Amino acid sequence: MLMVVDSPGAAGPRASRGGELMARQESGERAPAPGALGLLQGFVNTNNLNTGRDLLAGPGLLAGWATANGLLRRDVEVTEEDWLLAVALREGLRELLSANSGARVGLRSVQGFNDCARRVGLQTVAGRDGGLRLEPVREGGHQALGQLLSIAVMAQLDGTWARLKVCRQEHCRWAFYDRSKNRSAAWCTMAACGSRAKARAYRRRQRVLAAPG
Numbered sequence: 001m002l003m004v005v006d007s008p009g010a011a012g013p014r015a016s017r018g019g020e021l022m023a024r025q026e027s028g029e030r031a032p033a034p035g036a037l038g039l040l041q042g043f044v045n046t047n048n049l050n051t052g053r054d055l056l057a058g059p060g061l062l063a064g065w066a067t068a069n070g071l072l073r074r075d076v077e078v079t080e081e082d083w084l085l086a087v088a089l090r091e092g093l094r095e096l097l098s099a100n101s102g103a104r105v106g107l108r109s110v111q112g113f114n115d116c117a118r119r120v121g122l123q124t125v126a127g128r129d130g131g132l133r134l135e136p137v138r139e140g141g142h143q144a145l146g147q148l149l150s151i152a153v154m155a156q157l158d159g160t161w162a163r164l165k166v167c168r169q170e171h172c173r174w175a176f177y178d179r180s181k182n183r184s185a186a187w188c189t190m191a192a193c194g195s196r197a198k199a200r201a202y203r204r205r206q207r208v209l210a211a212p213g
Protein backbone atom coordinates (compact mmCIF):
# COMPACT_ATOMS: atom_id res chain seq x y z
CA MET A 1 0.00 0.00 0.00
CA LEU A 2 1.41 3.35 -1.03
CA MET A 3 0.84 6.18 1.41
CA VAL A 4 1.01 9.54 -0.30
CA VAL A 5 2.27 12.17 2.11
CA ASP A 6 3.48 15.77 2.03
CA SER A 7 6.78 15.95 0.23
CA PRO A 8 9.55 17.82 2.05
CA GLY A 9 10.47 21.21 0.64
CA ALA A 10 7.33 21.46 -1.45
CA ALA A 11 5.28 23.27 1.14
CA GLY A 12 7.10 26.59 0.59
CA PRO A 13 7.47 29.37 3.12
CA ARG A 14 4.50 28.24 5.20
CA ALA A 15 6.33 25.02 6.06
CA SER A 16 8.40 26.43 8.95
CA ARG A 17 6.62 25.35 12.14
CA GLY A 18 4.15 23.02 10.47
CA GLY A 19 6.94 21.55 8.37
CA GLU A 20 8.83 20.53 11.49
CA LEU A 21 5.67 19.03 12.86
CA MET A 22 5.07 17.18 9.60
CA ALA A 23 8.58 15.74 9.72
CA ARG A 24 8.12 14.54 13.29
CA GLN A 25 4.68 13.17 12.60
CA GLU A 26 5.99 11.18 9.68
CA SER A 27 9.33 10.22 11.17
CA GLY A 28 7.64 7.26 12.79
CA GLU A 29 7.17 8.67 16.26
CA ARG A 30 3.73 7.07 16.05
CA ALA A 31 3.18 4.10 13.79
CA PRO A 32 0.20 4.42 11.45
CA ALA A 33 -3.06 2.58 12.02
CA PRO A 34 -2.96 -1.09 11.04
CA GLY A 35 -4.12 -2.38 7.67
CA ALA A 36 -6.72 -0.53 5.65
CA LEU A 37 -7.45 1.85 8.51
CA GLY A 38 -4.02 3.37 7.83
CA LEU A 39 -5.35 4.33 4.43
CA LEU A 40 -8.32 6.15 5.97
CA GLN A 41 -5.91 7.87 8.38
CA GLY A 42 -3.81 8.94 5.39
CA PHE A 43 -6.93 10.28 3.69
CA VAL A 44 -7.80 12.49 6.67
CA ASN A 45 -4.18 13.67 6.89
CA THR A 46 -4.06 14.74 3.24
CA ASN A 47 -5.31 18.04 4.68
CA ASN A 48 -2.49 19.33 6.86
CA LEU A 49 -4.01 22.04 9.07
CA ASN A 50 -0.54 22.91 10.42
CA THR A 51 0.87 23.93 7.07
CA GLY A 52 -2.37 24.68 5.22
CA ARG A 53 -1.20 22.23 2.59
CA ASP A 54 -3.88 20.08 0.98
CA LEU A 55 -2.71 17.06 -1.04
CA LEU A 56 -6.18 16.76 -2.56
CA ALA A 57 -6.63 20.36 -3.71
CA GLY A 58 -8.58 19.49 -6.84
CA PRO A 59 -10.25 16.58 -8.70
CA GLY A 60 -6.99 15.63 -10.48
CA LEU A 61 -5.07 15.31 -7.21
CA LEU A 62 -7.90 13.25 -5.70
CA ALA A 63 -7.83 10.93 -8.73
CA GLY A 64 -4.04 10.53 -8.40
CA TRP A 65 -4.22 9.81 -4.67
CA ALA A 66 -7.09 7.33 -5.03
CA THR A 67 -5.48 5.37 -7.88
CA ALA A 68 -2.06 5.36 -6.18
CA ASN A 69 -3.71 3.84 -3.11
CA GLY A 70 -5.69 1.23 -5.01
CA LEU A 71 -9.09 2.81 -4.38
CA LEU A 72 -9.87 3.67 -7.99
CA ARG A 73 -9.06 2.38 -11.46
CA ARG A 74 -7.04 4.74 -13.61
CA ASP A 75 -9.75 4.99 -16.28
CA VAL A 76 -12.40 6.26 -13.85
CA GLU A 77 -13.01 9.98 -14.10
CA VAL A 78 -13.14 12.05 -10.92
CA THR A 79 -15.60 14.91 -11.26
CA GLU A 80 -15.78 18.22 -9.45
CA GLU A 81 -18.80 16.82 -7.56
CA ASP A 82 -16.76 13.76 -6.43
CA TRP A 83 -14.01 16.05 -5.25
CA LEU A 84 -16.33 18.35 -3.26
CA LEU A 85 -17.88 15.29 -1.67
CA ALA A 86 -14.43 13.88 -0.83
CA VAL A 87 -13.37 17.09 0.88
CA ALA A 88 -16.60 17.20 2.92
CA LEU A 89 -16.28 13.52 3.82
CA ARG A 90 -12.66 13.99 4.89
CA GLU A 91 -13.55 16.72 7.38
CA GLY A 92 -16.62 14.75 8.46
CA LEU A 93 -14.39 11.79 9.28
CA ARG A 94 -12.04 14.09 11.22
CA GLU A 95 -15.04 15.23 13.27
CA LEU A 96 -16.10 11.65 14.01
CA LEU A 97 -12.54 10.75 15.01
CA SER A 98 -12.50 13.62 17.50
CA ALA A 99 -15.06 11.59 19.50
CA ASN A 100 -12.30 8.99 19.99
CA SER A 101 -10.23 11.81 21.53
CA GLY A 102 -12.97 12.64 24.02
CA ALA A 103 -14.73 15.43 22.11
CA ARG A 104 -18.48 15.64 21.71
CA VAL A 105 -19.39 15.58 18.04
CA GLY A 106 -22.01 18.23 17.31
CA LEU A 107 -25.36 17.32 15.79
CA ARG A 108 -24.62 19.45 12.74
CA SER A 109 -21.37 17.55 12.12
CA VAL A 110 -23.19 14.23 12.42
CA GLN A 111 -25.90 15.36 10.02
CA GLY A 112 -23.25 16.67 7.60
CA PHE A 113 -21.42 13.36 7.68
CA ASN A 114 -24.62 11.36 7.22
CA ASP A 115 -25.51 13.50 4.24
CA CYS A 116 -22.08 12.77 2.70
CA ALA A 117 -22.42 9.04 3.43
CA ARG A 118 -25.87 8.94 1.83
CA ARG A 119 -24.50 10.59 -1.31
CA VAL A 120 -21.55 8.18 -1.43
CA GLY A 121 -23.87 5.16 -1.05
CA LEU A 122 -22.92 1.69 0.18
CA GLN A 123 -24.73 -1.58 -0.37
CA THR A 124 -24.46 -5.03 1.21
CA VAL A 125 -23.15 -7.60 -1.25
CA ALA A 126 -23.05 -11.36 -0.65
CA GLY A 127 -20.36 -13.66 -2.02
CA ARG A 128 -20.71 -17.35 -2.93
CA ASP A 129 -18.96 -18.24 0.29
CA GLY A 130 -21.90 -16.71 2.15
CA GLY A 131 -19.81 -13.77 3.30
CA LEU A 132 -21.15 -10.22 3.25
CA ARG A 133 -19.27 -7.07 2.39
CA LEU A 134 -20.07 -3.41 1.81
CA GLU A 135 -19.55 -2.04 -1.68
CA PRO A 136 -20.12 1.34 -3.32
CA VAL A 137 -23.53 1.61 -4.96
CA ARG A 138 -22.48 3.92 -7.77
CA GLU A 139 -19.86 3.81 -10.48
CA GLY A 140 -17.34 6.61 -10.89
CA GLY A 141 -15.19 8.65 -8.52
CA HIS A 142 -17.58 7.95 -5.64
CA GLN A 143 -16.22 4.38 -5.52
CA ALA A 144 -13.08 5.49 -3.76
CA LEU A 145 -15.10 7.25 -1.06
CA GLY A 146 -17.34 4.22 -0.68
CA GLN A 147 -14.31 2.07 -0.01
CA LEU A 148 -13.09 4.49 2.65
CA LEU A 149 -16.51 4.39 4.34
CA SER A 150 -16.45 0.61 4.22
CA ILE A 151 -13.02 0.65 5.90
CA ALA A 152 -14.46 2.87 8.67
CA VAL A 153 -17.36 0.47 9.29
CA MET A 154 -15.06 -2.57 9.39
CA ALA A 155 -12.70 -0.80 11.80
CA GLN A 156 -15.63 -0.14 14.15
CA LEU A 157 -16.38 -3.87 14.12
CA ASP A 158 -12.80 -5.03 14.75
CA GLY A 159 -12.18 -2.49 17.52
CA THR A 160 -9.39 -0.51 15.85
CA TRP A 161 -11.58 2.54 15.16
CA ALA A 162 -11.59 3.68 18.80
CA ARG A 163 -7.80 4.05 18.68
CA LEU A 164 -7.80 6.33 15.66
CA LYS A 165 -7.95 9.84 17.11
CA VAL A 166 -7.34 13.42 16.14
CA CYS A 167 -4.81 15.56 17.98
CA ARG A 168 -6.47 17.71 20.64
CA GLN A 169 -4.51 20.81 19.63
CA GLU A 170 -7.05 22.97 17.82
CA HIS A 171 -4.61 24.13 15.10
CA CYS A 172 -3.41 20.56 14.46
CA ARG A 173 -6.19 17.92 14.51
CA TRP A 174 -3.81 15.42 12.85
CA ALA A 175 -5.16 11.87 12.77
CA PHE A 176 -2.99 9.45 14.75
CA TYR A 177 -3.27 5.88 15.98
CA ASP A 178 -3.15 5.46 19.75
CA ARG A 179 -1.26 2.25 20.65
CA SER A 180 -1.04 3.07 24.36
CA LYS A 181 -2.29 0.42 26.77
CA ASN A 182 -5.03 2.57 28.30
CA ARG A 183 -5.84 4.52 25.11
CA SER A 184 -4.89 7.77 26.82
CA ALA A 185 -2.91 9.51 24.06
CA ALA A 186 -4.23 12.99 23.33
CA TRP A 187 -1.73 14.55 20.94
CA CYS A 188 -0.26 13.61 17.55
CA THR A 189 3.17 13.62 19.19
CA MET A 190 4.34 14.72 22.61
CA ALA A 191 7.20 16.67 21.00
CA ALA A 192 5.05 18.66 18.62
CA CYS A 193 1.75 19.29 20.38
CA GLY A 194 1.84 17.60 23.79
CA SER A 195 4.67 19.71 25.19
CA ARG A 196 3.08 22.89 23.80
CA ALA A 197 -0.22 22.09 25.49
CA LYS A 198 1.57 21.35 28.76
CA ALA A 199 3.55 24.59 28.58
CA ARG A 200 0.35 26.54 27.99
CA ALA A 201 -1.38 24.85 30.91
CA TYR A 202 1.66 25.68 33.08
CA ARG A 203 1.56 29.36 32.06
CA ARG A 204 -2.18 29.45 32.78
CA ARG A 205 -1.61 28.08 36.27
CA GLN A 206 1.14 30.63 36.88
CA ARG A 207 -1.16 33.47 35.83
CA VAL A 208 -3.90 32.27 38.17
CA LEU A 209 -1.39 32.07 41.05
CA ALA A 210 -0.06 35.57 40.26
CA ALA A 211 -3.50 37.18 39.96
CA PRO A 212 -4.37 39.46 42.89
CA GLY A 213 -7.16 38.45 45.24
Ligand SMILES: [Zn+2]
Nearest residue numbers: 167172188193
Ligand atom coordinates in the same frame (compact mmCIF):
# COMPACT_ATOMS: atom_id res chain seq x y z
ZN1 LIG B 1 -0.88 17.69 16.97
